[in-house]
Amino acid sequence: MVVPSLPASRVPDSHDAPALRWGIMGPGWIAERFTESVQAHSRQVIAAVGSRSLTRSKAFADAFGVPAAYGSYEELAAAPDIDIVYVCTPHNFHHQAAMLALKAGKHVLIEKPIGLNAAQARDIAERAEAAGVFAAEAMWSxxxxxxxxxxxxxxxxxxxxxxxxxxxxxxxxxxxxxxxxxxxxxxxxxxxxxxxxxxxxxxxxxxxxxxxxxxxxxxxxxxxxxxxxxxxxxxxxxxxxxxxxxxxxxxxxxxxxxxxxxxxxxxxxxxxxxxxxxxxxxxxxxxxxSQVNGLHYEAAAVARAIADGKRExxxxxxxxxxxxxxxxxxxxxxxxxxxxxxxxxxxxxxxxxxx
The missing domain is CATH 3.30.360.10 (Dihydrodipicolinate Reductase; domain 2)
Incomplete structure (x- = not known):
């Protein structure tokens, strides 16, 4: 039999992706890994962080050199100098947090699962389409x-x-x-x-x-x-x-x-x-x-899609x-x-x- 050769990966260098200004909604473990990865392997800018605790937001900002920290999700969603919100709250806040960002006209990348159920995922997709903004689930693999x-x-x-x-x-x-x-x-x-x-x-x-x-x-x-x-x-x-x-x-x-x-x-x-x-x-x-080695790929792909006018x-x-x-x-x-x-x-x- 003739064995085919494996194709090469088509994934570009993450440093080549246009830079977006990211707002982190929920400064937990996965937010830390995401920030470490994009700061080490891409040109993406973590510009702000927000949580229900200003103390937690400031601690995250100090640890990763993030210039702005907010004490509520609403403040982060409304921040004028943020291009995209990365939602990484606990699972049962994903839908609510994404809605805040979408209503503010922000693009969103939502940690997996995108919602608690398919109904929430459909709602996010419909709201993003109506708002004309990008939305995706951060299934980084x-x-x-x-x-x-x-x-x-x-x-x-x-x-x-x-x-x-x-x-x-x-x-x-x-x-x-x-x-x-x-x-x-x-x-x-x-x-x-x-x-x-x-x-x-x-x-x-x-x-x-x-x-x-x-x-x-x-x-x-x-x-x-x-x-x-x-x-x-x-x-x-x-x-x-x-x-x-x-x-x-x-x-x-x-x-x-x-x-x-x-x-x-x-x-x-x-x-x-x-x-x-x-x-x-x-x-x-x-x-x-681990995730530190790979989360930057999804951030870069999202940045390219948004720069190309795509919605997913x-x-x-x-x-x-x-x-x-x-x-x-x-x-x-x-x-x-x-x-x-x-x-x-x-x-x-x-x-x-x-x-």
């Missing part, structure tokens, strides 16, 4: 060079017909972590499970059937869930996510001609391998690392984000997971999720 190569491999049909996708993500957390807080939409589904679900739905589209199982945690959140999915044409997918302990975070895409296995953790920078039945292998190598990115379209949350909604319906709203006073029922 899809902006990495290796995922651009994987996308080219799939588009070229190198694997043949994709029959199966398997993906999992498990991690250990200290009991004090917010993932165990029912009031903050805790459990693994939105924190970890969005990665395997996003990969599966990116490769295979929307499933026709979903069968999910869940395991409760003593804290009141979901501890573990697994799902088997069936897609048009007969393809299947299996995913698992939990908060019990660390796993390889492995992902495999099986085709009728060849199998592509992504090194774990599959959602971070790293390599992958394509194997054919006769033992032939092709290897893609990329320096492995091809790496993670709003339709793709909505599709992933549609599946997450169905998993929650079957498992019986309910998330509290941002105020903590209302619970989204499984019926409301589908509206």
């Amino acid at each position: 899809f902006f990495l060079p290796k995922f651009d190569v994987i996308r080219q491999v799939l588009d070229a049909g190198t694997l043949g017909t994709v029959t199966t996708v398997t993906a999992e993500y498990g991690e250990y957390f200290d009991r004090s972590h917010r993932i165990f807080d029912p009031g903050l939409a805790g459990g693994p589904l939105l924190d970890l499970g969005t990665y395997p679900l996003a990969l599966i739905t990116e490769v295979l589209g929307a499933p026709e059937h979903v069968h999910a199982l869940g395991q409760p945690h003593e804290s009141g959140v979901n501890a573990q869930l697994s799902a088997i999915m069936a897609f048009p044409g007969g393809s299947q997918a299996v995913m698992n996510t939990h908060v019990h302990n660390f796993t390889p975070t492995a992902a495999t895409i099986v085709g009728s001609e060849a199998t592509l296995t992504i090194d774990g953790p599959f959602n971070m920078p790293g390599g992958f391998e394509i194997r054919w039945p006769d033992g032939t292998r092709l290897r893609y190598s990329e320096e492995s690392g 990115t091809p790496q993670r379209t709003l339709a793709s984000s909505i599709r992933t949350l549609d599946v997450a909604d169905e998993i929650r319906r079957q498992v019986g997971i309910a998330f509290q709203a941002a105020s903590g006073s209302k619970v989204f029922s499984t019926q409301e999720v589908k509206q």
